[in-house]
Amino acid sequence: xxxxxxGTHALSIGELSQRSxxxxxALHFYERNGLITSERTSGNxxxxxxxxxxxxxxxxxxxxxxxxxKDIRTALDSLPEGRTPTKxxxxxxxxxxxxELDARIEALQHLRQDLDxxxxxxxxxxxxxxxxxxxxxLGAGGSGPRRWEPAPAAGNPRT
Amino acid sequence: xxxxxxGTHALSIGELSQRSxxxxxALHFYERNGLITSERTSGNxxxxxxxxxxxxxxxxxxxxxxxxxKDIRTALDSLPEGRTPTKxxxxxxxxxxxxELDARIEALQHLRQDLDxxxxxxxxxxxxxxxxxxxxxLGAGGSGPRRWEPAPAAGNPRT
DNA sequence: CCTTGACCTCAACCTTAGTTGAGGTTTTAC
DNA sequence: GTAAAACCTCAACTAAGGTTGAGGTCAAGG
Numbered sequence: 530x531x532x533x534x535x536g537t538h539a540l541s542i543g544e545l546s547q548r549s550x551x552x553x554x555a556l557h558f559y560e561r562n563g564l565i566t567s568e569r570t571s572g573n574x575x576x577x578x579x580x581x582x583x584x585x586x587x588x589x590x591x592x593x594x595x596x597x598x599k600d601i602r603t604a605l606d607s608l609p610e611g612r613t614p615t616k617x618x619x620x621x622x623x624x625x626x627x628x629e630l631d632a633r634i635e636a637l638q639h640l641r642q643d644l645d646x647x648x649x650x651x652x653x654x655x656x657x658x659x660x661x662x663x664x665x666x667l668g669a670g671g672s673g674p675r676r677w678e679p680a681p682a683a684g685n686p687r688t
Numbered sequence: 689x690x691x692x693x694x695g696t697h698a699l700s701i702g703e704l705s706q707r708s709x710x711x712x713x714a715l716h717f718y719e720r721n722g723l724i725t726s727e728r729t730s731g732n733x734x735x736x737x738x739x740x741x742x743x744x745x746x747x748x749x750x751x752x753x754x755x756x757x758k759d760i761r762t763a764l765d766s767l768p769e770g771r772t773p774t775k776x777x778x779x780x781x782x783x784x785x786x787x788e789l790d791a792r793i794e795a796l797q798h799l800r801q802d803l804d805x806x807x808x809x810x811x812x813x814x815x816x817x818x819x820x821x822x823x824x825x826l827g828a829g830g831s832g833p834r835r836w837e838p839a840p841a842a843g844n845p846r847t
Numbered sequence: 848c849c850t851t852g853a854c855c856t857c858a859a860c861c862t863t864a865g866t867t868g869a870g871g872t873t874t875t876a877c
Numbered sequence: 878g879t880a881a882a883a884c885c886t887c888a889a890c891t892a893a894g895g896t897t898g899a900g901g902t903c904a905a906g907g
Binding site: 595 | 754785792796797799800803
């Protein structure tokens, strides 16, 4: 590692990996999927601008909230291309992310209320239990089954 | 469908599917994985006891909270085998599920606080931002990357 | 009886979010 | 100047949570 003024040079993938805590293979993956970008050295090695640290941080945080990568990508695509994003850019993005978070918390709280009801009535039965046919959405929620809640469009259910 | 006293006969897979809102293929899957069980008719068709409705309901609710199926299975394994579970059995299970839920809500609230801090300071940077090195756990949480937080054991990281 | 819809099994496929390994090149350090 | 560590690409694999389809059987109504 070239010892420099520390804080100015572009990052190799190993450095970005160490500082972000994300495995190099995952960074490759993010790059393949357009979540991060890099320049290349004359020898074809990746060099990341320091703003990528923030980008990866944002990805991490968003994932923690349960947002799928393609949605995170969409969000990141709203950052300016060409110039390094400013504080304002990031702040806007974070605010968006925060409302996702708010929505998820609210959804979970609803869910808990419903569960309380179920325990209260001792049921957890299908009829009369809102948990079974929830009106609220858990948003982009988690890794559950693909089509539990949406009950397709109209017409013939479950062909 | 044989019209009976409605509420007494065992359920075919189609009936269970309709009443629970879970696709037959998913019910097969749950059965293969020991989450639900069935008897068979002389002609090898599945017949589900009515308590399976409740079981499937429990699975659905738990998944909505983000618990992976194998953990749900473990929870269900604590139900009595042989006899139909009583209200008390279910109530206990629901209470367990509720504390999972509480934990997740709390974790998300922490996360939101941190994000507020980040917006406040305009950073979302790596150093000094707890979101990057969170001390709280999201539990069984979501579909994120496999090994972000745990930073394996000791010794050589990322071999 | 016989047709039609519901059901059976088994194998293959899908998506998300990566990891692992082979085979080869670049950088860095001594 | 050379050896080791880091990096490159590409393909194949993993895991969860299912879906889809082929090929065949069961059951209920007319």
